[in-house]
Amino acid sequence: MSQPVIKAESLWKEYAVGALQSQHHTFYEKLTYALKSPFSRIRNLQTHNNITEKFWALQDVNFEVQPGEVVGILGRNGAGKSTLLKILSRITAPTRGRIVVRGRLTSLLEVGTGFHPELSGRENIFLNATILGMTKREIERKFDEIVAFSGVEKFIDTPVKRYSSGMYVRLAFSVAAHVDADILLVDEVLAVGDAEFQKRCLGVMGDVARGGRTVLFVSHNLTALRNLCHSGLLLENGRPTAMGDINGVLNSYSASRASGNDMIAELNNINYDDPASILRVQIEPQTKNDTNQLSVNTPFLIRCTIEVRIPEADIGVFLHCHDENQARLFSSGSFFNPQLNGIKLGVGRHEFECEIPGNLLNEGEYTLDVLLVRDRHIRLAQELSLLSFRIHDEPMDIEGWNWPIIGVIRPKLNWSHSVSEECIKDNMATISSSGIK
């Protein structure tokens, strides 16, 4: 057997969570605190270690990747997937353990790293490709290919700030797709662009995978993972809980999600410098009985608790709901309600509730992305697959019907019946005409 290209041995990564910071959320609080005890900040710096809370993002992760293997990394938000990619791409160092990487590794944690809006497409290709570790000679050789793939030939000397977002993403992805690396780390790159472009990106990923290169792929798109990857690595709370054949790992992932404790998500890696963040999202069934289960006819609330740190901000919550195949079922924003459109939020905590009526979704598993949007178009925060929930079947009490109801949605539709007048007339006509004969 050949040597593994990646060998990770008992990898640990610790992050400090600023517990002290969280006590003073608002500017006003910070100001009064600073005025009351002006030197406490400096004192706190010295006793830094006693106050901050430690948090293990990765705990004892061991794995090997063979040359040419395509590995999918799965896990819920905060399970340590991104931390693992960051360590592999040497952006941050592990706290303990070691990894040996053989060959040239390129990380695509986002597309268009280093793109500068003022520079032309041509200049940005050179900039971005150099950042991704290509030499000038390589870029020159592949330049025409990159431009052709992106389909922006006509605008190659236009500053990218004049590009549409689609063109921008296509150019950026096109550079990434032409990187000559032995090992590629890909993180949710495919979460951008329109459906057609995503399909093309998946196609390229497939080519890359079949071309014998090693790929580590983090995604929430289970279909893509199943189609592209040979093996999988499932992380839960920083620990690897399943490894091996992709189908097995996907099954344990689904099993772990179906346990139902995903109905509440509390976010703990909050950046207090952000203008606003999502603190907690919860799904609350609106039923009279105590079961915490959602069935096809129970209406439920999605309750989002957010914290706003800037005054007078027009901030709304946006939801995306996906089914098991990552098909988008609906999107909705709080500002779709005319009464909530344009309201100014004060500094502090706010709750948004979205009511999902009963008899809308069919039985199955769903995931929810939660976004914070400012002024209806600026994305402040994005939590992909933050929540997942299962809707249980509620068998219908119809004698003689024992089959599942197939369909993406399961609305309760009104049926009625009446006897058609036309039908009576026609019958009469037939009778009378036959009577003449």
Next chain:
Amino acid sequence: MNSEVEEKFFGHNQETIIQPTRGWRFLNWRELWAYRELLWVLTARDVKVRYKQTVLGAGWAILRPFITMLIFSVVFGKLANMPSDGFPYPVFVYAALLPWTFFTAAISTSGGSLIGSSQLVSKVYFPRLIIPLSSVGAGLIDLLISTVILLCMMLYYDVGWTTSLFAAPLLLLFVIFAALGVGTLLSALTVKYRDFTHITPFLVQIWLYVTPVIFPVTLVPEQWQWVLYLNPMTGLVEGFRSAFLGKPFDILGLGISFSIALAIFFIGVAYFEKVERRFADII
């Protein structure tokens, strides 16, 4: 050697070991050399972007020190009658403004450079030192452009043009060392303590008053002049005047300033390297 270094860092047979790093270590020159293309590309980006969508474009590189020189000549040369070692005040002050403007621009831009590139730092690996380096490098173009003005002024006032001019590149090298040292130190400190975004402009302002830009060193009593030379910019600014205006060099002063510039460079880079690996976690 080039291809060997490139193979080590970009080749297909390289072996990278990722593990925790602790304590002090100094710069990995070979790695930095392997990434020189990135340094060049980022420097070119800074230069290109700086004068995009401005009417005067690179004209600003000439105008800024020139206007400063005019103001200083009127305020300090004419109104305050500042002595200038016997040279016309405009050319006297401009020769000093040349390294000074480069130095202050370099430390201010590189100070904020890491925060400005947080997107890069948190998404890809490369020697982080390249970011403040490219900020300093981008200022060199401005320096070269404004040097042409000085040469014209020397013709106009008929001063200088001596063999001392050959010392200019060496002096420039040490100005770069000093700027890199202070710049990397500030950029690393700014990542952890954002206070430095407020401190840096202040620092630049105070530094101007302890550097003989608007006044000559001879204004200070002779037995105290060495104190002034503890500031590396003193020796370098005076050195620039000597090189361009043909004033005799103060070898002792230059020696002190050179050594301190080098020391600052090593301290800055060493501190930067020590905290570098934590940038992505705290930026």
